[in-house]
Structure formats: structure tokens, C-alpha cells
Amino acid sequence: MEQKTRSHSGSLLLELMLAILIFALSASVCVQVFVKAHQMSAQAQALSQSVRHCSSAGEILRQAPSREEGLQLLKQCYPQLEIGPASAQADLEGQTIQIHWTQKDGLVCYTIACQDPGGSQIYSLEVLALEEVQP
């Protein structure tokens, strides 16, 4: 009777160890998948946010009657925007939006880029606008 009980507890212990091993292996694989999914989700969110910021800024700048007015309109939307002689920059929700402009053939070429806090570019857009629209 005692030998039977010992054999039963031994098999139970073996089964438990196997179960823990299999669970640990599958959990380690699944955790990696969870982490990958989380990273992809964060990237998607950052990209959507960047696209939203860049296209909003692009729409404002391209429809403004002049560059100065466009930048002032943009500053109303983004009060933290710092405007320099050939560029502007603002920190928004963990991202940095940078706007550079050049003038060429009667057009202003705006390059609008969004960067993450690490400094790598997430998204950029090039927008052309007339230098000055007739009133």
C-alpha cells in the first residue's frame, strides 16, 4: 500500500514538472510575441500621430496667404512653436515637429518632419505653397 502511494506521488511530481516546463517554454515564446505586438502597436500610434501633425501643419501652411501668416496660424495651433529665420520647431506629445523652408521659383518649399525623443525621424512631408497669394 505504501509502495503504491509513493509511486503515485512520484508520477504526480513528474507530471507537475513536465507541466511547469511546457508552460514555461510556451510562456517565454508568448511573452516575446506580446512584446513584439506591443512594439508594433506603439510604432503604429507614433506613426499615426506624426502623420496627423505633419498633414495638419502642411494644410495650414499651404493655404496661408503668405509664409509669415502661415507660421503665425501654425503658432496659434501649436503655442509651443519656436520660429527661427529658416526653421520652426515644437515639442508635441513626446514628439518633435520640425519645419524647414526654402524658396524656389516663386514657391516656398516646406519640409515638415516629426522625430521621436531619440531623434530618429518617424515621418516627413514636403509641401509647396505660393510665396504670396494675391488678396
Next chain:
Amino acid sequence: MSGKQRSQGGFFHMGTISLLTVFLVVVLVVLSLLMLSSAKQDYDYSQKLAQRKQTYFAAHNQAQQIHRQVLDALEQEEPDWEQLPVTVSETEISWQVPVGDSQMLKAVLTRQQDRWVVTCWQVE
């Protein structure tokens, strides 16, 4: 050997612990796959949206360059419209730029008194 003896004596019989483990593993795998698939769809959608915006602004830039050329031509006494991809009439100058495969950005300048005014700038 009776059924009772087999269930107690076998080394790899399906006990409660094994069933629970199988259930947990299946739940973990299904959840992780669902999460990955959802995240991938989100990411693909974001990229598609980003690409679409790029295409739209590229078309807009092209239309804006034509707009600039039209304004320059209007300043000349005898503009050569054949060099520009525009349709010209007495009161209207229009041009179209493809946006992707299925849409067009249509721009129209209309003469109002002595000025040319943009009366249409839309994707159709």
C-alpha cells in the same frame, strides 16, 4: 490491469495538471496571436494612411507648380499655353493631377473682373 490501476500507474496519463497546462498554453497562444494580428493590422493601416498622405501632398505639390507656371504665364502679354498641361478658355483655366490610381486633383482658376481666382481645388 483494470482501468483504475492504469489511470493511477501510467507515467504520461492526462491528469488534472496536464489538462490545466494545455488549457493555459492554448489560451496564451490564442491571446498572443490575436494581439499580434491586431497590432499588425493597426501598423499596416497607419502605413497605408501615411502613404496616402504622401501621395496626396505630392499631387498637391505638382498642382501648385502648375499654378505657379500659370500665374507666370498670365503676366506675359502672349502666353504660350501649349507648353503647360492646362485647359484654357475665356474665363477659366483648369488642370488635373492624378492622386494615386483612382483619383484626380482638379484645380480651376476663374476670371473675376480683372483677377484670376482659384475657384476649385479638390480631389475627385
